[in-house]
Structure formats: structure tokens, C-alpha cells
Amino acid sequence: MAADTPTNTPIDSSPVILELVDFDMRGLSEPIRYLLQYLKLDFKDTRIRFKGAGADFAENWLEQKYNHSLDFPNLPFFSDEEVKITDSLAIIRHIARKHNLAGETSKDIATIEMVEGAVNDLRWGFFVLVSAPNYSSIVEDYKLTIPARLGELNNFIKSNQYVAGSKITYVDFLVFETLDWFRELSPESFEDSAVENLKAYMSRIEAIAEIRDYRNSDEFKNRPLFSPVAHFGYSKDASFTPIIFSYRNFVAKYPIDVDEYFYSN
Numbered sequence: 587m588a589a590d591t592p593t594n595t596p597i598d599s600s601p602v603i604l605e606l607v608d609f610d611m612r613g614l615s616e617p618i619r620y621l622l623q624y625l626k627l628d629f630k631d632t633r634i635r636f637k638g639a640g641a642d643f644a645e646n647w648l649e650q651k652y653n654h655s656l657d658f659p660n661l662p663f664f665s666d667e668e669v670k671i672t673d674s675l676a677i678i679r680h681i682a683r684k685h686n687l688a689g690e691t692s693k694d695i696a697t698i699e700m701v702e703g704a705v706n707d708l709r710w711g712f713f714v715l716v717s718a719p720n721y722s723s724i725v726e727d728y729k730l731t732i733p734a735r736l737g738e739l740n741n742f743i744k745s746n747q748y749v750a751g752s753k754i755t756y757v758d759f760l761v762f763e764t765l766d767w768f769r770e771l772s773p774e775s776f777e778d779s780a781v782e783n784l785k786a787y788m789s790r791i792e793a794i795a796e797i798r799d800y801r802n803s804d805e806f807k808n809r810p811l812f813s814p815v816a817h818f819g820y821s822k823d824a825s826f827t828p829i830i831f832s833y834r835n836f837v838a839k840y841p842i843d844v845d846e847y848f849y850s851n
């Protein structure tokens with residue numbers, strides 16, 4: 587099963603066939619990990635730590651991200667015998683297609699991709715919340731909106747076993763992980779009858795042997811959920827203060843003045 591040792595001495599150095607590289611967090615990679623676990627595929631789970639030994643690798647990510655022969659350098663990236671690619675959705679789709687978990691009919695594929703898009707919007711919206719400078723003053727109001735935010739998904743799932751019916755596909759892992767972020771933030775929201783289908787759906791996914799065993803194992807790392815940029819999910823310690831270096835990723839992508847952008851209000 588997955589080599590779980592967090593390491594900052596990656597990458598390209600050993601003859602592993604499958605390798606997923608990301609910062610040491612659930613982040614965008616966890617649905618990919620669920621899929622790999624579900625498929626019982628051996629893979630190297632390379633995690634770039636934010637603190638402790640080797641954290642300078644994360645600190646220096648901007649300087650070294652161009653050294654990995656990636657067309658669109660970013661994290662996570664994934665390599666197998668065929669590709670070396672970035673973009674979490676491209677990665678999960680690629681693995682799923684190879685193992686017939688990406689939908690079979692064009693109708694199913696359209697449904698799967700629609701739900702993928704809807705859930706991707708939800709997860710990036712969630713990330714905007716947890717990285718907001720005024721997080722602590724808005725989070726309680728935000729929690730009250732969760733059942734409504736998840737309402738369409740709840741109605742869509744109805745009593746269906748999975749997104750595409752009775753057969754699980756990769757998008758179920760994406761949906762499950764995103765719902766788990768919401769549940770981690772606000773378990774009480776899942777007591778609302780407006781999301782009862784989703785609660786049952788989550789239990790169904792959690793009961794899948796490969797997922798249950800993985801989530802109960804040491805390979806599964808509940809924290810960090812996100813990078814230290816987030817006000818939630820990096821640490822369970824309420825006094826945790828996010829640190830600034832991860833903002834440099836955003837600076838690289840969007841040349842902005844960090845202080846002005848994040849702290850002007």
C-alpha cells in the first residue's frame with residue numbers, strides 16, 4: 587500500500603511507478619488518495635512538510651517548482667508509467683479512466699462532470715472562507731448557510747447510492763472529501779434534515795472497506811487539512827495563527843502585493 591512516510595527528499599529519485607507529490611495536507615490530493623486506495627494501487631505519497639525537518643523545501647517551493655519537468659508546474663503532481671501531470675482534477679480523471687471509474691455512457695460522464703464542477707466550486711468557496719483574513723468574524727454566520735449551500739447536492743443524490751447510480755466513480759471521492767471538510771468545520775450542520783441524503787451518502791462511502799481501512803490507518807492524515815495559510819484545518823489548536831509563507835504561492839500566480847491584498851481591510 588502507499589508509502590506513507592512524509593518526506594522532503596523527493597522526487598524522481600526512486601524507481602516507483604506511481605507517485606503523488608503535494609504539500610503535507612489533505613488539500614486537493616485527498617480524493618486522489620481515496621481513489622488510489624480504493625483501487626489498491628501501490629503509490630508513493632510524497633508529502634512536502636511545512637514545518638520541522640525539511641520545511642525549507644516548502645519554503646523554497648517557488649524556487650524549485652520549475653525543476654520537475656512539469657508543463658504547468660504546481661502541486662499536486664502525479665506520475666505513472668505514462669504521464670507526469672499537474673492539476674488535481676486531471677490527475678483523478680486520468681487514474682479513474684484507466685480503471686473504468688470515470689463513467690461509461692456519455693450521459694453518465696456528463697452527470698459526473700457536472701457534479702465535479704459543482705463540487706469544485708464548493709471546495710474553492712470553502713477555501714476562500716478558511717483563508718479569509720476576517721475568518722473568525724464570519725465563520726459562525728457561514729456555518730448557518732451550510733445546509734442551504736449543500737441543498738442542491740442533497741436533492742441530487744436523493745437515495746442514489748452514488749453520483750452515477752449504483753456504480754462508484756471518481757467523483758464520489760471528490761464529493762465525499764468536500765463534504766467531509768464541511769462536516770469537520772460544522773458537524774452540527776449535518777444534523778439538519780436538509781442534508782439527510784448527504785449524511786447517508788457519506789456513511790455509505792465511509793463503509794467501503796478500502797476507504798474505512800485507509801481512514802482508520804496511519805496512512806490517513808486527518809491534519810493538516812490545508813496549508814498554514816488557512817485559519818481552519820491546519821491545526822486543531824484554537825490559538826493557531828496562520829503563517830504567511832504559503833501566500834507566496836499566490837504571489838507567484840498572481841503578481842499582487844500580499845499585504846495590500848490580504849490585510850488592507
Ligand SMILES: N[C@@H](CCC(=O)N[C@@H](CS)C(=O)NCC(=O)O)C(=O)O
Nearest residue numbers: 613614651660661662673674675835
Ligand atoms: N488547479 C490546480 C490548483 C493547484 C493549487 O492551487 N495548488 C496549491 C496547493 S492547494 C499550491 O500551493 N500550489 C503550488 C504552486 O502554486 O506553486 C489543481 O486543482 O491542482
